[in-house]
Amino acid sequence: MVPISWYLTLSAAIFSVGVYGFLTRRNVILMFLSLELMLNAANLNLVALGHYMGDLRGPILTFFVIAVAAAEAAIGLGLVVALFRNRRTVYADELTELKG
Amino acid sequence: MNAVPPLMLFSVSPVAPELVLVGLGLLLVGIASFPKVPKLIMPSVTALGALVALMLLYTTSSGATSLMNMLVMDGYSRFFKTICLVALLLTVLISERYRTAVDMRHGEYYCLMIFAVVGMMVMISAVDLIMLYVGLELMALSVYCLVGLLKHDTRANEAALKYFLMGAFSSGFFLYGLTLIYGLTGTTQLSELAQRIALLDLSANYALLAGLGLVAVAFAFKVAAAPFHMWTPDVYEGAPTAVTAFMSVAPKAASFAVLGRVLMEGFPMMHDQWGPLLAVFALLSMAVGNIVAIAQTNIKRMLAYSSIAHAGYALLGILAGTAEGLSATMNYLLIYALMSLGAFAIIVHLSSRDGRGERLEDYKGLAQDNPLAALLMLLFMFSLTGIPPTAGFMGKLYLLIAIMNAGHLWLALGAVLFSAISAYYYLRLVRYMYMHEAKPAPRLVFSFGVAAALCVSVFGVAALGVVPSAVLAWAGQAMLGF
Numbered sequence: 001m002v003p004i005s006w007y008l009t010l011s012a013a014i015f016s017v018g019v020y021g022f023l024t025r026r027n028v029i030l031m032f033l034s035l036e037l038m039l040n041a042a043n044l045n046l047v048a049l050g051h052y053m054g055d056l057r058g059p060i061l062t063f064f065v066i067a068v069a070a071a072e073a074a075i076g077l078g079l080v081v082a083l084f085r086n087r088r089t090v091y092a093d094e095l096t097e098l099k100g
Numbered sequence: 101m102n103a104v105p106p107l108m109l110f111s112v113s114p115v116a117p118e119l120v121l122v123g124l125g126l127l128l129v130g131i132a133s134f135p136k137v138p139k140l141i142m143p144s145v146t147a148l149g150a151l152v153a154l155m156l157l158y159t160t161s162s163g164a165t166s167l168m169n170m171l172v173m174d175g176y177s178r179f180f181k182t183i184c185l186v187a188l189l190l191t192v193l194i195s196e197r198y199r200t201a202v203d204m205r206h207g208e209y210y211c212l213m214i215f216a217v218v219g220m221m222v223m224i225s226a227v228d229l230i231m232l233y234v235g236l237e238l239m240a241l242s243v244y245c246l247v248g249l250l251k252h253d254t255r256a257n258e259a260a261l262k263y264f265l266m267g268a269f270s271s272g273f274f275l276y277g278l279t280l281i282y283g284l285t286g287t288t289q290l291s292e293l294a295q296r297i298a299l300l301d302l303s304a305n306y307a308l309l310a311g312l313g314l315v316a317v318a319f320a321f322k323v324a325a326a327p328f329h330m331w332t333p334d335v336y337e338g339a340p341t342a343v344t345a346f347m348s349v350a351p352k353a354a355s356f357a358v359l360g361r362v363l364m365e366g367f368p369m370m371h372d373q374w375g376p377l378l379a380v381f382a383l384l385s386m387a388v389g390n391i392v393a394i395a396q397t398n399i400k401r402m403l404a405y406s407s408i409a410h411a412g413y414a415l416l417g418i419l420a421g422t423a424e425g426l427s428a429t430m431n432y433l434l435i436y437a438l439m440s441l442g443a444f445a446i447i448v449h450l451s452s453r454d455g456r457g458e459r460l461e462d463y464k465g466l467a468q469d470n471p472l473a474a475l476l477m478l479l480f481m482f483s484l485t486g487i488p489p490t491a492g493f494m495g496k497l498y499l500l501i502a503i504m505n506a507g508h509l510w511l512a513l514g515a516v517l518f519s520a521i522s523a524y525y526y527l528r529l530v531r532y533m534y535m536h537e538a539k540p541a542p543r544l545v546f547s548f549g550v551a552a553a554l555c556v557s558v559f560g561v562a563a564l565g566v567v568p569s570a571v572l573a574w575a576g577q578a579m580l581g582f
Contacts (some may be wrong), residue, residue: 016274022269031265038272045279053254058234059277061230061288065275068237072271075241076264079248083257092265095258098334 007048015041028083028090032076039069114164114173116154117181118221124149125214143192143549146210150189157181169289170228175578179430180224180357183437187350188217188558190441193553194448198342201451206249213346216242220354221326227365229278229288232358236274236322239351240267240280246346247339259338266331277314284308303370311338312367316377316568319362322355325415326384329408333396336404341349341451341458344400344498345444345582348407349437356433360418360426371421379511385412386518393525397460399447402525403440409522410436413515416499420506421561427575428502432495435483435564439492442557443480446473449550452565463529465538474533476554481526483561487517491564500573 014037021034043062050058084090112119128145131137132361157178165172191213199205219239226232244267248260282288284307285296302308317328324332336344363374389409396402414436417429450457450466450473467474483492496519546554564571 011279018272022265028261028265035265035268035272038269039275042272042275042279045276045283049279055286057288058282059229061233061278061282064230064234068234068241071241072237072268075244076268079244079257079261080227082248082251082462083261086230086252086254086257092261092466095262097255098262098338099257 004048004052007044011041011044022076025076028080039065043093051077105263111164111166113160114166115171116160117156118218120153120156121149121214121218122338126230132211142207142210143196146214147189147192150185150433154182154185170231171225172227175553177225179575179578180353181221183353183434184217184220184350187346187437187441188213190553190556191346193549194271194345194445195342197547197550198340198448198451202453204250204340209249212242212246216517217350220350223354224357227290233275233278237271239354240271243351246343247335248580250340259335262265262331263335264319270318274318277311277318280307280311290362293366294368298369309373312370312374315362316374319355319359320381322351323411324408325381325411326388326408329388332408333401333404334356337398337401341400341444341448344412345441352411353433353437355546356414356429360429363418364426373417375421378415382412382415383514384513386515390518390522398458399460400458402441402448409518413496416503416511420503422502422506423579425506427572427579428498430575431572432499437489437494438557438560439483442554442561443477445550445553445557446477449473449544449546460529460532463532464536465534468538469541469543477533477557478530479558479561481530485526489565491561494565494568503559
């Protein structure tokens, strides 16, 4: 059986990649992708821990996270579409109308 | 939990207010899809729903749990839910004026607001991290949509996208921190969490500290505490003013409720670790909020920085880690809700399609054209500064007493110092209103909703300044069932 530490290490790595990607990428779509990586790192943790401990709470929370992530993606992409229609850009550093 | 008979898994009465609001929200989705709905139906139904929910809140017995012990109805949640419902009510009252002013005719406006409040109520009541996450997301997703509702307005697009990105990023932190906590303790129930940490002697475990840190950072994002406040000014400025009013109060109160409950109920023995962390957040928030606010020329932006500073004050009571501190924070959040919503009600009253009422210059000489509006704005500014005998002063006083009793003299001194700095920009607005020549401006008549909202907030700000102990006693009472 694969030891639990492998899963946790993998999940920590995916989470770090997500955070790094979110902070360095300026394309909003790629920032969404990084967010999804962060959420899925958490999912991996939950499923692995739930399996390891024989506890159902982790997998149950995973279902909620998947549903929420879907809603989040819908709203996020909706906002990007609205932005693109008005401004013709999907780059975060071009969002400079509000500042001060 | 296995001994619970199946029917007890879902008892209706502790979640009755939420159920009523969900039903109402769905009903409004249906109503909104009809092309010709009389203008006042949606706001009246929403306001009525908020009142019914408030009433139900006080008819259910304290200490009841529902949904497999995931939600609890206690004095603490009742207090915070009252803040959220009052915020909903006042926002609904000022919304019609604003929607007419900027021609924002979206039926989904009120539904989204109701669902956001349901999310907050779930968060406030949640004693299980799973339920907490679901409530948090319901609130956050609804508020993202509200911010971006004016989809042809490029400023609203930008604000909504920035809010969404920062909000989702912080949710990711929260979730990952949650998995670490779950992995180490094997539970998501807050009360069990404290027991397991003591039992397994985990309070110095680095992974648990990381988990707790991630959760604390996520909620620092949500309450707009520095150094995680970058999104706040942009979002407050770009969002429709009525939504900004709502956002400055309700999500913040709900997030503070969660912060207080999770830290005090789930991690009481780790106070030595989270106390200093929150102290740093609090000091930074007060410093950044109050100093940067001075440079602002847009009143919504100025109030955004002011709300960052107020998040700093409110954090003081939580980081004290005492019941006295937490009840001082609760008291302060209620007072802040009233004064912030009052100030935004005046902005809404002055707003028009061309963005009037948003620049600080628009307030020059306001006292000559609209003396009553100027007088009320003066009252709210005094209260936000913390000048006696307004409620803002009493709220700050109790926070300072609580933090000094907990032995943090330096924090109290910092709070007083930064509060003195804040007088500069709050009173500058007063100077603009009273000591400048008026530009030709229309004399405005208060609409019914704005007048009603102002009556409630003025009454609250004045009454809580004169009889301050009433709410504090109520908050202290609420803590007993904690």
